[in-house]
Amino acid sequence: MPLDSKRKKIIKKVGVVAGVCLAALVTYETFYWATHVYEYDARIEAKLTTLSSRVDGEIEKVYVTEGDLVKEGDLLVALKANVQRLKIKALEADLIREEAQRAKLEVEILAFEKDLTSRLATKRETIKALNIKHATIETRFELAKRNLERTRILYRKKLTSKKSFEQEQSKALIIEAEVENSAASIKVSELELEEIKASNSNLDVLKAEKKIINLNIKKLNTIKNQEEAKLTYYYVRSPINGIIDSVYKYKGEHVEEAERMILLHDKNSLWIEANVDESQLRHLEVGQRVIIDMDAYPYPFQEFNGVVTFIGSVTASEMAGDKVKSDGRSRKQTQRIPVRMKILDPPEKIAPGMLVEVNIQIYDQIWF
Template identity: 30%
Template sequence: MEDSATSTPKTSTPVKKKKRGRVVSILFIILLIVGALLWGGFQLFGRLNYVYEYDARVGGTLIIVSSRVSGWVTKRAVEQGSEIKKGQLLVQIDSRESTLKVQHYDVKLQGVKAKIDRLAAERAMVERQINSRHDTLESEFQAAEAATQALKAQRKLAMADFERSQSLLERKIIARQTYDKDNMELQRLEGEVAEALAKQKAARAKLEEVEADRERLTVLDQQLSILKSQKNEYLVLKEQQHLDLRDRTILSIIDGVVDETFVEKGEYVNPGQRLILIHDPLDIWVDANIKETQIRRVKRGQTVLISVDAYPDKEFKGTVKAVGNTTTGKFALLPNPNPSGNFTKITQRIPVRIAVEQQKTMLRPGMLVEVKIIVDPIALSSFFRSK
C-alpha cells in the first residue's frame, strides 16, 4: 500500500511538465505570428507611404582651381583640409617678368604722352599764328576792297565830268585847258583803281595762302591721331599685362575648404593645369537614383528623411528639388545596343536631386546616404499591381 501511494505522484510530474512545454511552444508560435504580422504591417505601411532608396550620395560643387598663365610656383598658401575665405591667397606664381613688362609699357606710355603734348602745343601755336595772320589779311583785304569801291566811285564821277567837258569842248563852250584837266583826272583815277584792284587781288591771294596753311593743322591732327592710337595700343597691352600679373596671384572665389592640392612650391605650371580642388561645404545636396517603377510617386517639394552611414544615430531632413528627365543609363560611356538579340530587362533608375541643409559641416560630398521620401499613400490594389 505504501508503494502504490508513493508511485502516483511520480507519474503525474512528467505529465505536468509536458503540458507546460506545450503551452510555452504555443505562446512562442503566437508571438512569432504576431511579430511577423507587425513586421509585415510595418513594411506594408512603409511601402505605401515612403519611397526608399539606398543608391544615394551627398553631392557638391567641386571647383578645380587652374592656372591661366605659365610660371614657377613661388608660394602655396594652403594645405589639404584648410578652411579658406573668399579672396584668400591660394597660390602665388612668379610675377617678376610681368612686373617688368608693366613698367616697360609705363615708360612707353610716358614717351607717347610727351610726344602728344608737344604736338598738341605745336598745333595750338600754329593755329594761333594762322588765325592771327588770317585776321590781319582779312582786314587788309577789306581795306583794299573799300579803297577800290571809293576809287571806282570817284572814277565814275570823273568819267561824267570828262564826258561833259568833251561835249562842251565840241560846242566850244569851254576852253581846251579845262577839258585836258578833266581828262588827266580821269586817267589818274583809272590808274588808282587799277592799283587798288591789284592790292585787293594780292590780299585775297594771301588769304588763300593762309587757308592753305591750315592743311598743316590737318597734318598735325593726323600725327596726333597716330600717337593717340599708339597710346591706346600701349594701354591695351599694359592692361593685358596687368591681367597676366593679377592671374599670377590666385585667390579663392568662395568661402570653403581645400579638398586636394596638386602642386608644390618650385614646380613649373602651364596654362590650364590643375592647382587646387576646393568646395563650399554649405553648398551641398543629395543625388538619389530612384527606380523607374517608383518615380511616378516622387514630386518636387516632398519631404525627405535622410540617414547617413557616417552618423547612424543622426537623421537629416531634405526636400525634393528636381526630378530628372532621363535615366542614368543614357549617360553611360559605353551604350548597350544589344546586337545579339538576347535581352534581359533591368529596372532603370532616374536621378532625383534633394536639397538638404548642412549641419556643422557634417555632410561632405561623396558620402553614402539612404533616403526615405514621404509620398502620398497609394491604394493596396495599386501597390500589389506595381509589385
Template identity: 30%
Template sequence: MERQSDETSLSSAVDTKTETTSKTASTPARGRSRRLYGAILALLIVLGAGAWWLYQQYTHVFVTDARIAADIVALSSRVPGWITTVEVIEGEAARKDGVLVRIDDRESQLLIQELDAQIAGIARHQEEIDARIKLIDRQTISRIAAKQATVKAAKAAVAAVMSQHELARQDNDRAEKLVPRGNITRARLDQTRAVLETAKQQALSAQADLENARAALAEAEAAREELTVLRTQLAKLDPEEQRLQAQRARAVLNLEDRVIVMPFDGVVDRVFVDAGEYITPGQRLLMVHDPEHVRVEANVKETDIRFFQPGKVVTITVDALPGQRFEGTVARVGQAATSEFALLPNPNPSGNFTKITQRLPVRISVAQDSGRLKPGMMVELEARANE
C-alpha cells in the same frame, strides 16, 4: 538505549538519502523547463523580428545605391606661368577670396608699367597739341585782322585812284574835243594825256596792291586750317588712349588672374600642382567644395520611383555614422534612366533581350551635421510606401 540510538541514526540516514534522491530527480526537469522557455522566447523574438521585417518590406522602400554628394569645383588658371607658391594643403579649410595659388606675375607687372608710360605719353602729346592750337589760334587771329585791315586800305586806295583816273579821263576827253576847235593848245592835250596815263598806272598799281592784300589775307586764313589738322590729330589720340586703356585693363586682369583665390567658403579636396611647376591655361590646379551644401544622390529602381516624388520626406542612414538617422526631402527626380547616358549603349541588335530593371537618378536635399556628412559617403534611404 544503544539499539534505540542506532535505529534513530538509521532513520536519519534513510531520510537524508531520500531527500538527496528527490533533489537529484528535480534538477533535470528544471533544466528542461528553462531550455524550453528559452527556446520559446527565442522563437518569439525571431517571429517578432520576421514580422517587423515583413512589415517594413511591405510598408517601406529601401534604397542602398545612394551617397553623399556636393558641388566639387575644379579650379584652373586662365593664364600660363610658373607656380611660385601653393598656400593650402589638401583638407584645409579656406575662406572666400583666400589665396590658394600664386603664379609668377613679373611679366604682367612690366606690361602694365609699359602701358602706363604709353598712356602718360598720350596725355603729354595731347597737352602739346592743345598748346599749339591755342598759339596758332592767337597768331592767326591777329594776322588775319592785320591782313583784313590791309585789304580795306588797299580797297580805299583803289577807290581813290579810280576817282583820279576817272577825273583824268574826263579831262582828257574834253581836251580831245577842244583841240580841233583851237580852244586849248596841243601841249594842254599832251598834259591831260599824261595825267590820264599816270592815273591809269596808279589804278593798276592800286589794284595789284589790293590783290596782294587779298592773297595775304587768304594765306592768313589758310594758316588757320592747321588748327583743323591739329584738332584731327588730337581727336585721333582719344581712340588711341582708349585702346591703351583697354590693353592695360586686360593686363591688370591678367595680373589678377595670376592669384587663384577661393570662390566661396569651403575646403580644399585635392591639390594637383606644386611650387615650381609650369602650368597652361585650363590646367586643373585644385578641387574644392562647400561642406555646408551637401545632398544625397541616389539611383532608384524604376519600379519604386513613384515613392520618391518631389517634396517627399525620406529617412537617411549613413554607413559612417551608425545609429543616427537624418531626414531629407526629395528635391528632383531625373527625367531619364542612367542607362541612357552609358558610354556603350545596348540597342539589342541581336534580338536576345533580357529585361533589367532600370534606375533613375534622384536628388535629395539634406542638412549638414557639423561637417560630418562628406561627399562620397555611402548612405541608405528609407521611404514609406503608403504615403
C-alpha cells in the same frame, strides 16, 4: 506528473507569446517594407570645383592647405608674374609717350589756329581798307577826268591857258596811275589771302596726326587692359565660399595652362544621391520624408532627416552611356533611377563621398 504538466503549460504559453511576437515582427517588417523604399548604397555628393591654372608659370606661393575654410575671392595660389608686370609697365611708358606727343600736337594746333585766324582777319581788313581807298581814288579819278575835259574845251576856245590844260592833264594821269596801283595792291592782297587759306591744309595734317595718335592710344589702352586682365590669371582666387579638399601643386612647381591646382566644395551644397530600383519609381514623389543612416554615425545612436528634392527622368545607365548588347538585342536588366535628397539636419562633420543608407517613406503612394 503535475510538475511536467505545469512545465508544458509554461512552455506552451512561451511558445504562443513567441509566435505572436514573431508574427507581429513579421507583420511590422512587412508593413515597413511595403511603406518605405530602402537604398543601402547611397552617397553624399557635392558641387566639386576644380581650379586650374590659366597660364604657364611657376608657383610663387600657396596660401591654403587641405581643410581650410575659404570665402569667395580669397587668394589661394599666386604664380610668379614679374614678366607680365614688366609688359604692363612697358605699355604704360608707351602710353605716356603717345599722350605727350598728343599734348604737343594740341598746342601746335591751337597756336596754328590762332595764328591762322589772326592772319586771315588782318588780311581781310587790309583788303577792305584797300577797297575803300581804291573807291576814293576812283572817285578822284572821275572828278579829274571831268576837270580835264572841261579844261580841254576851254583851251580850245582860248578861254584858258595851255599851262592850265597841261596841269589838269597831268593831275588826271597821276590819279589814273594811283587807280592802277590801288587795283594792283588789292589783287596782291587777295592772292596773299588765298595763300593764307591754303596754309589751312597744314592744320589738316596736324589734325590727322592727332587722330593717328588717338588711335594708337586707344590700341595701347586695349592691349594694356588685356595684359592687366591676364595678370589676374596669375592669382587663383576662390569662386565660392567653401572648403579646400585637395592641393595638387606647391611652391616652386611649374604648372601648365589647364593643369589643376586646387579642389574645393561648397559645404552648403551637399546632397544625397541614390540610384533607386525602377520598380519603386511609381511610389516616389518630391517632398517625401527620408530617414538617413550614415556609416560615420551608425544607427541606432544617431539618424538624420531629409527630403526628396529631385527624381531623375533618365536611368543611371543611360546617363553613363552603358548599354549592354548581345546578339544585336539589349539584355533585360533592372534599371535604376537617380534620386536626390536634401539633408535637413546635417552633422557638423560631413564630406562628399561618404556612404549612407536612405529610407524613403511612401505611405501616401501605396495601393493596397
